[in-house]
Amino acid sequence: MLSRVAENLYWLARYVERAENTARIVTVNANLLLDLPKGVAPGWRPLVDITGAIDLFEEIHKDYGERQVVRFLLGDERHPASIVNALSAARENCRTIRDIVPREFWEQINGLHLFASGQLQKGLAKTGRHAYLRELVQRCQGLAGLLDGTMLHDQGFEFLRLGRYLERADMTTRIADVQSATLLADGSEMRPYDNIQWVSVLKSMTAYQMYRRSEQVQVRRGPVLRFIFQNSGFPRSVRWCIDHTRLGLERLPRNEASLRVVGRLARVVDGVELAGLSQTDLHDFVDELQLGIADLHGEIAGTWFPPPLEVDEAA
Amino acid sequence: MSEQSTWAEYACEGLYDELMQAQGQPRPASEALASEIDALGPEELAARQLAAEASIKEMGITFTVYSEEGGMIDRSWPFDVVPRVIPEPEWQQVEAGLKQRVQALNLFIDDLYHDQRIVADKVFPKDVLTKSANFRPQCLGVDPPLGTWAHICGSDLIRDKDGTIYVLEDNLRVPSGVSYMLENRLVTKRVLPELFEQYAPLPVDDYPSQLFDTLAALSPRPADYPEVVVLTPGIYNSAYFEHSYLAQQMGAELVEGRDLFVDDDDCCYMRTVDGPSRVDVIYRRVDDLFLDPEAFRPDSALGVPGLMRAWKAGNVAIANAPGAGVADDKVVYAFVPEIIKYYLDAEPIIPNVPTYRCMDPESLDYVLEHIAELVVKPANESGGYGMLVGPASTQAERNKFKQLVKADPRNYIAQPTLTLSTVPTVIKGAALEPRHVDLRPFILSADRQQVTMGGLTRVALRKGSLVVNSSQGGGSKDTWIVPEIPPAQTQVLSQGQSQSQAQA
Numbered sequence: 001m002l003s004r005v006a007e008n009l010y011w012l013a014r015y016v017e018r019a020e021n022t023a024r025i026v027t028v029n030a031n032l033l034l035d036l037p038k039g040v041a042p043g044w045r046p047l048v049d050i051t052g053a054i055d056l057f058e059e060i061h062k063d064y065g066e067r068q069v070v071r072f073l074l075g076d077e078r079h080p081a082s083i084v085n086a087l088s089a090a091r092e093n094c095r096t097i098r099d100i101v102p103r104e105f106w107e108q109i110n111g112l113h114l115f116a117s118g119q120l121q122k123g124l125a126k127t128g129r130h131a132y133l134r135e136l137v138q139r140c141q142g143l144a145g146l147l148d149g150t151m152l153h154d155q156g157f158e159f160l161r162l163g164r165y166l167e168r169a170d171m172t173t174r175i176a177d178v179q180s181a182t183l184l185a186d187g188s189e190m191r192p193y194d195n196i197q198w199v200s201v202l203k204s205m206t207a208y209q210m211y212r213r214s215e216q217v218q219v220r221r222g223p224v225l226r227f228i229f230q231n232s233g234f235p236r237s238v239r240w241c242i243d244h245t246r247l248g249l250e251r252l253p254r255n256e257a258s259l260r261v262v263g264r265l266a267r268v269v270d271g272v273e274l275a276g277l278s279q280t281d282l283h284d285f286v287d288e289l290q291l292g293i294a295d296l297h298g299e300i301a302g303t304w305f306p307p308p309l310e311v312d313e314a315a
Numbered sequence: 316m317s318e319q320s321t322w323a324e325y326a327c328e329g330l331y332d333e334l335m336q337a338q339g340q341p342r343p344a345s346e347a348l349a350s351e352i353d354a355l356g357p358e359e360l361a362a363r364q365l366a367a368e369a370s371i372k373e374m375g376i377t378f379t380v381y382s383e384e385g386g387m388i389d390r391s392w393p394f395d396v397v398p399r400v401i402p403e404p405e406w407q408q409v410e411a412g413l414k415q416r417v418q419a420l421n422l423f424i425d426d427l428y429h430d431q432r433i434v435a436d437k438v439f440p441k442d443v444l445t446k447s448a449n450f451r452p453q454c455l456g457v458d459p460p461l462g463t464w465a466h467i468c469g470s471d472l473i474r475d476k477d478g479t480i481y482v483l484e485d486n487l488r489v490p491s492g493v494s495y496m497l498e499n500r501l502v503t504k505r506v507l508p509e510l511f512e513q514y515a516p517l518p519v520d521d522y523p524s525q526l527f528d529t530l531a532a533l534s535p536r537p538a539d540y541p542e543v544v545v546l547t548p549g550i551y552n553s554a555y556f557e558h559s560y561l562a563q564q565m566g567a568e569l570v571e572g573r574d575l576f577v578d579d580d581d582c583c584y585m586r587t588v589d590g591p592s593r594v595d596v597i598y599r600r601v602d603d604l605f606l607d608p609e610a611f612r613p614d615s616a617l618g619v620p621g622l623m624r625a626w627k628a629g630n631v632a633i634a635n636a637p638g639a640g641v642a643d644d645k646v647v648y649a650f651v652p653e654i655i656k657y658y659l660d661a662e663p664i665i666p667n668v669p670t671y672r673c674m675d676p677e678s679l680d681y682v683l684e685h686i687a688e689l690v691v692k693p694a695n696e697s698g699g700y701g702m703l704v705g706p707a708s709t710q711a712e713r714n715k716f717k718q719l720v721k722a723d724p725r726n727y728i729a730q731p732t733l734t735l736s737t738v739p740t741v742i743k744g745a746a747l748e749p750r751h752v753d754l755r756p757f758i759l760s761a762d763r764q765q766v767t768m769g770g771l772t773r774v775a776l777r778k779g780s781l782v783v784n785s786s787q788g789g790g791s792k793d794t795w796i797v798p799e800i801p802p803a804q805t806q807v808l809s810q811g812q813s814q815s816q817a818q819a
Contacts, residue, residue: 001588002570002585002586002588003587004573099569253588306586
C-alpha cells in the first residue's frame with residue numbers, strides 16, 4: 001500500500017470521527033443546559049475549550065453565546081475543525097483514494113458532506129438542531145459500519161482504524177479534562193447539580209447506559225473517570241482505544257517504534273489511581289496522555305506516511 | 316420502410332452518413348439497427364437518451380474542464396445513444412493501416428534519437444527537427460526496451476464526403492479517451508439492451524488487460540511479476556477520471572510524483588507502508604517537461620527527481636518514452652507518408668489528409684491566398700485550440716492568422732476543410748439529425764501490436780459544427796465493429812435455481 005494512500009485513509013477516519021464527536025458534545029450540552037439553572041450552568045465556553053480552539057474563537061467572537069459557539073462548531077468556515085470543514089476534509093481525502101474504499105462509501109461520504117453543509121441552517125436553529133445532529137452521528141456511524149462490513153480488512157483498513165481510535169482517545173481525554181474542571185474543584189461534598197453534570201460527561205460519549213451496566217454504582221467522579229479512561233470493554237474509553245490501536249499496529253510492518261510508544265501510553269493509563277487525583281493532578285495526567293497520543297501520531301507519520309511536501313503543487 | 320419511419324425525414328443528402336446511404340435507406344450493416352430504432356420511436360429513443368445521461372451521472376463518469384476564470388468544473392461525460400457502426404472488413408483495413416503507421420513512427424523516433432539517417436538522406440528536413448518543440452536532446456542515444464518509444468498511440472481518423480478515411484493526427488504524448496470508449500459500451504448495454512439481440516459488436520473491454528500486457532512487456536525484470544504504476548498529475552488534471560479508471564482496471568497503483576523516488580542505485584521506488592518498493596514500469600500521464608525536475612523543468616512538483624537517470628540506466632521503463640512526442644507534431648504529421656515509405660518501403664494504407672506545409676514557399680503562398688477555405692493548425696497544440704477554420708472565420712481572424720503564419724511558417728500546416736462524415740444523433744425536442752464525427756482508435760505497441768476494436772467516436776453536437784473536442788461542446792458515441800453476417804442466435808439452455816430453503 002502506498003504511503004500517501006495510508007495517510008489519506010488515516011486522516012479520512014480522523015475527520016469523520018472528529019465530526020461525530022463534535023456533533024455529540026453539542027447535543028449533550030444543549031440538553032444539559034435545559035436541565036440546569038442559570039447560575040450553575042457552565043454555558044458554552046467549555047465546548048470551544050474541548051476542541052482546543054479558544055484563541056481562534058476569541059479572534060472571531062467577543063462572547064460565548066450559544067448562537068456563536070454552535071455556529072463555530074458546526075459550520076464556521078474559519079474553524080478548521082468545524083463539522084462542515086471536517087467532513088469536507090474527509091471527502092477530499094476520500095476523493096484521491098476512491099479505488100481503495102468501497103464505491104458506496106464514497107457515495108455516502110459525499111452525501112454526508114452535502115447534508116452537513118446543505119442543511120446547516122437547520123442545525124443552527126434550536127428546533128432543528130437535535131434532528132440534524134442525530135442524523136450526523138448516525139451517518140458517521142453508518143460509514144464505520146460500511147467499512148467494517150464491506151472493505152477488505154487489509155493494511156488500508158488498519159490505517160482507517162488507527163485514525164479513528166487516536167482521534168477518539170484524544171477527544172475522550174479532552175472531554176474529561178474540560179468538563180471535570182468546572183466540577184468538584186476540590187474533592188468536597190457533591191453539590192446539587194454535580195451528578196447531572198457527570199451524567200452529561202458520560203453522555204458526551206454515549207457512555208451513560210454502558211456505565212450503568214458495567215459499574216452498577218452511583219454516578220460519581222471516581223468511577224466515571226475510571227470508566228472513561230480505564231474500562232477495557234467500552235469502545236470510547238482511552239484504554240480500549242489504546243488496546244485496539246496496538247492490535248492494529250501489530251498487523252503492520254516496521255512497527256517496533258510505534259509499539260513502544262503505545263506501550264508507554266498504556267502504562268500511563270494503567271498506572272494511575274484516578275479517584276485519588278486532585279483536579280490539578282488530573283489535568284497533568286491528561287496532558288501526559290495527550291503528549292503520548294501526539295507522539296504516537298508522530299511515530300506513525302514518520303514510519304508509514306510520505307515525507308511532508310516541500311513545495312506547493314505546480315500546474 | 317414505411318412512410319412514417321423515423322428515417323424518412325432524416326436529411327443526410329450531400330453528406331456521408333455512417334449509418335444511412337441515402338434518405339430512408341440504411342447501409343447494409345446498419346439495417347437491423349435502423350429498424351430497431353424505428354421500432355422504438357422518437358419518444359422512447361428520447362427516454363433512452365435521458366436514461367443514458369442519468370446512468371452516466373450515477374456512474375460518476377466525468378471529465379474536468381478548465382474554465383476561463385481559471386477554476387475547474389467536473390462535468391458529466393456527454394454521450395449520444397445511437398451507436399456508430401463499422402463493418403469488420405473495413406475495420407481490418409484501418410487496423411492494418413494504423414499498425415503500419417505506428418510501426419513507422421516508432422522507427423522514425425528511434426532514428427531521430429540515434430543516427431538521424433532520415434535527416435542525412437534528406438527525406439526529413441533538418442530545419443524541422445531543430446525547431447521541434449517536442450524533440451528532447453536528453454533522450455539522444457537512449458535505447459528504450461524493444462526499441463519502442465510510442466507504446467500507446469491515439470490516432471484521429473475522419474471520413475470525407477466521398478467515403479475515404481484519413482488520418483487527421485497522431486497523439487503520441489499522453490493520448491486520452493480510452494476509458495470513455497469502455498464506459499460508452501457499458502452505458503449502451505444498459506440503456507439499449509435490445510440492440511444486442513440483433514448485433515454482436517466485437518467486444519472492447521479487453522483493452523485494460525492488453526494495456527497491462529503491453530506495459531509488463533517493457534519490464535526490466537522480466538522474470539518477476541512486474542510492478543506497473545500509473546503516474547498522474549493528480550485530481551485536478553482533466554483526465555484524472557481516466558487515470559484512476561485505468562489503474563483500477565489494470566490493478567496497478569495510481570501514483571503521484573511524490574509517491575516515487577529514485578535512489579542512489581538509479582532504481583525507481585515507490586513509498587509504501589512496507590518501505591520502498593521497486594517500480595518496473597511507469598505508465599505516465601504527465602507531460603515530458605514535468606517528468607523529472609533534474610532533467611527538465613526544475614520547478615515541476617509533479618515529477619520524480621532522477622527519473623530520467625533511472626530510465627537511461629534501463630532500470631525503469633516509461634510509457635510513452637520521454638521524447639516520443641517529437642512525432643506528435645502537425646508538421647511531422649505532414650511527412651508521415653514519406654516516413655512510411657522510408658522505413659517500411661510501403662505506401663500508406665490509410666492516407667493523410669492532404670496537407671500544405673507552410674515551410675514550403677509555394678505552399679505558403681497558396682495558404683495565404685486561400686486561407687478562407689482552409690483549416691490552419693499550429694504544430695504543437697491539442698484539444699482543438701489555437702486553430703483557424705477558414706470557412707467559419709471572420710476577416711479579422713483570418714488576418715491575424717496570416718500574420719502568425721508569415722511570422723513562423725515552420726509552425727503551421729493547412730488542410731482543406733473536409734466535410735466530416737455524420738451519424739444520426741438524438742436532438743432534444745426534434746427527431747434524429749446528422750452530426751459530424753471523428754474516431755480515435757488506440758494502438759498499443761510493445762512485443763506485439765494491438766488496436767482497440769473501434770475506438771472513441773467523438774461527435775460535434777452543435778449543428779454543422781466540425782469541432783468534436785469534449786472541452787468545446789463535443790459528445791461521444793459507442794462504436795461498433797460488426798462482423799459481416801450477424802452470428803446465428805445460439806440457444807443456451809439454462810437451469811433454474813435449484814437450491815432453495817425447504818418450505819416447512
